[in-house]
């Protein structure tokens with residue numbers, strides 16, 4: 218009987234035609250990363266085996282197209298990187314940016330450290346921890362995040378990490394507009410900001426990647442902990458999983 222579920226150690230699918238245009242010179246690194254995800258990533262439970270056949274469109278290219286929102290030389294913190302999406306992809310495409318992959322779970326940071334070394338990404342560092350623990354320690358131009366938390370909780374974690382004029386770029390699905398409409402007031406109470414929804418990668422990935430962008434318009438700003446339970450992270454602290 219055949220199955221569409223890939224076994225650990227399976228080769229990733231070949232990159233689709235548009236991968237060359239999206240990744241350019243970094244395509245060899247993207248191919249190597251796809252191999253790592255399909256093999257070690259699945260074996261170690263970092264991505265599901267069902268993701269392997271759709272690694273390129275749904276994961277690598279979906280994340281890569283966000284690069285157009287990041288200006289040259291920017292500092293970026295990717296919170297909740299997991300297996301490296303989107304932070305590792307953006308770091309490999311853009312040697313001009315400085316990328317911090319912020320991830321609390323040890324087995325994920327071990328994989329990320331190995332991937333950074335194998336892909337020789339001297340502009341990417343891995344830091345183990347929760348975003349809210351980095352408040353007052355990290356200050357950056359952009360925070361990226363995909364599939365980490367609902368917008369108000371994510372903003373509570375991300376906005377204190379941003380310099381004035383910096384942006385949270387939250388990769389969201391089809392419900393992005395509704396999520397922003399529901400969360401906009403909470404978010405602007407945390408720190409003065411302007412928010413919009415942008416679609417990037419039209420013609421390169423279908424559906425285009427939907428990004429909720431929250432740009433902070435004030436210096437510093439009160440720490441998120443001055444606000445609501447949502448801003449503090451919304452959940453009681455639990456022991457750190459490994």
Ligand SMILES: C[S@@+](CC[C@H](N)C(=O)[O-])C[C@H]1O[C@@H](n2cnc3c(N)ncnc32)[C@H](O)[C@@H]1O
Nearest residue numbers: 296297298299302320321322347348363364365
């Ligand atoms: C569903 S995974 C998404 C991983 C990756 N961004 C992706 O799109 O494949 C959510 C990740 O967020 C991390 N995470 C959860 N709470 C966090 C926090 N407070 N700060 C930073 N990362 C967190 C988890 O450990 C996990 O790796």
